[in-house]
Amino acid sequence: MSSHRQPHISTDSFFHPSTASDPSLSPTTIYMISGNPGLIGYYHSFLSILTEKLNPPTAQQTPKTPPFQIYGHSLGGFELTKTPASKPKYYDLEEQICFVQQKLEDFLADVSGSSEQTQPPTNSLVPASRPKVILIGHSVGSYIAMEILRRHRERSMNGTTSSSVDFDIIGGVMLFPTVVDIAKSPSGQKLTLAVVVGVLVRILTALIPGGLLRALIRFYMGSPQDNMVDTTAAFLESDYGVQQALHMAADEMRTITSDRWSDDVWGMSAVKDPVTRLFFYFGRNDHWVAERTRDEVIELRGRTDGGPKMIVCEEGLPHAFVLKNSEAVAKKVADMVLDIVSD
Known part of the structure; x- marks a missing residue:
């Protein structure tokens, strides 16, 4: 039996199936796309809390309770359990987009096979429902999510989809999104320094014993949860x-760099095809999103009725929310997801 069909939390992936009391209900898939570094382990607590908020115990479920299954996988090149090749393969952003798109399609093909018994028979007058997907992107994961949405729409409209499963992307939740002009952000302007620091960290890691390394990580990160220390x-x-x-x-x-998506990708167009409902959750003083960039995106894309809903955090939540603020963000995301499926 495929590992995708059983709940699991592993170094490189996360999956929790629907707990709907009615097995004939097709669950909406929530797919998590991480930021950089692209380790899904950083999101285990966040996704576990989100699962609890979206999938209440069976006794508390009502006919209106929508079923959800939640899945996420580390980005390409960040898989810790994969045996490294003799010649390393480094993924650029385009390759990450393709990697994530393939993971999503493989997952949907896999889980759809496990639920064939709940689908109407071939000769039934009741049409089989197409799987529904909501993308959650964090940081650069938001850019990846927007590109997957664009390509999915283009392939669907052109009838050129190569996926073995036809599905609809009905929504997206973009957390602390770096979707435009990342180089203008405070951290983007300091990338050269980050490269130097990264090299030094790699050298020091090779010299420091594992126990001491974890102690230093715990101190530097401000006493985070054990799984954050282990992942780092x-x-x-x-x-x-x-x-x-x-x-x-x-x-x-x-x-x-510049905004490269059309109105229909942003959910602002009166097209015949279903428009994806998008939520953007920006931080204040986000070191990866310049204040001016954020305000320009909101002004251009967030002022249209029926367009994406854009929220600026007023609670001081940080870009790296997964370290200590998973509970607060998971609650917000759960509300956004329920809003998306309420239509």
């Missing part, structure tokens, strides 16, 4: 993790 240590100790993060970051600076 595994990332730093991996053969190519730091280099992959820096390689991808450099490509982000070159690629994430």
Whole structure:
């Protein structure tokens, strides 16, 4: 039986199936796309809390309770359980988009096979429902999500989809999104320094014993949860993790520039096809999103009725919310997801 069909939390992936009391209900898939570094381990707590908020215990479920299944996987080049090749493969942003798109399609094909018994028979007058997907992107994961949405719409309209499963992307939740002009952000302007620091960290990691490394990580990160320490240590100790993060970051600076998406991708167009409902949750003083960039995106894309809903955090939540603020963000995301499926 495929691992996708059983709940699991592993180093490189997360999956929790629907707990709907009615097995004939097709669950909406929530797919998590991480930021850089692209380790899904950083999101385990967030996704676990989100699961609890979206999938109440069976006794509390009502006919109106929508079923959800939640899945996420580390980005390409960040997989800690994969045996490294003799020659490392570093993924740029375009390759990450293709990697995530393939993971999503493979997952949907896999889980749809496990639920064939709940689908109407071939000769039934009741049409089989197309799987519904909501993308959650964090940081550069938001850019990846927008590109997947664009390509999915183009392939669907042109009838050129190569996926073995036809599905609809009905919504997207973009958290602290770096979708435009990332190089103008405070951290984007300091990327050269980040490269130097990354090299030094890799050298020091090779020299420091594992126990001391974890103690230093715990101190630097302000006493985070144990899984955050373990994920960070595994990332730093991996053969190519730091280099992959820096390689991808450099490509982000070159690629994430001007707004490249049409109105229909932003959910602002009166097209015949279903328009994806989008939520953008921006931080204040986000070191990866310049204040001016954020305000310009909101002014251009967030002032249209029926367009994407854009929210600016007034609670001081940080860009790296997964370290200590998973509970607060998971609650907000759950409300956004329920809003998306309420129509």
